[in-house]
Amino acid sequence: MIGEITDSNEKQVIARKVLEALTDWFEIEESREEYISRCVDWTFLAAIEEGKAVGFLCLKETGKATVELAVMGVLKEYHRSGLGRQLVENAKKAARSEGYEFMQVKTVKMGVYEDYDRTNHFYISCGFKELEVFPLYWDEANPCQVYVMSLKS
Numbered sequence: 120m121i122g123e124i125t126d127s128n129e130k131q132v133i134a135r136k137v138l139e140a141l142t143d144w145f146e147i148e149e150s151r152e153e154y155i156s157r158c159v160d161w162t163f164l165a166a167i168e169e170g171k172a173v174g175f176l177c178l179k180e181t182g183k184a185t186v187e188l189a190v191m192g193v194l195k196e197y198h199r200s201g202l203g204r205q206l207v208e209n210a211k212k213a214a215r216s217e218g219y220e221f222m223q224v225k226t227v228k229m230g231v232y233e234d235y236d237r238t239n240h241f242y243i244s245c246g247f248k249e250l251e252v253f254p255l256y257w258d259e260a261n262p263c264q265v266y267v268m269s270l271k272s
Contacts, residue, residue: 120167121202121209124175127159133172134158137192143234145192154190161189162217164209166202173197176206178214181223186214188224207245215270222270228252228262242266 124130134155138145145151158177166174174193181187188210193203214222224242227235243249247266256263 121164121205122167123213124163124165130158130163130175131155133163133165133175134177134190134192136172137175137194138190140194141192144238158190162186162210162213164206164213166193166197166206168197168202174202174206176210178210178222180219184220186217186219186222188222191224203241204245211268211270220270221267222247223250223265223267225256225263225265227257228264231260231262239264 124133138151138154145154154177157179158175161177161179164176164178165172174191174197176191177189178186179189188207191203191206193200193206211222224247226238226242229236229239243266245268247268250265250267253263253265
């Protein structure tokens, strides 16, 4: 089940639990802590299985017409179960209901790391299209791929 979480403390507890379990993607502690602290201000959707949060997704506004999928994580034992796709589908509905026309997401460019290649394929399979690569957005070792999708029906 996917549901919106509005309680700031609950958002941080869920984000910490999931991100600290996914250090292959969120290995830099400073970045992890920034997501955990900033998620209280963002739209927060959680995947709940058997009464416990096993994944989440946050949306933040980046422009009047655009929302960014700012951070997303699903515990490894739930990968390839459909929960990530359900989170994205619910995020699209939430963004549309708020009047956004586009959703973007940033990740490491395809071909750099195998784990991120799976992430890229996931976003593409959800309907995101390649927009642009910023080679130095994060650093030389992690070129930033920006994907975008239209939210118009």
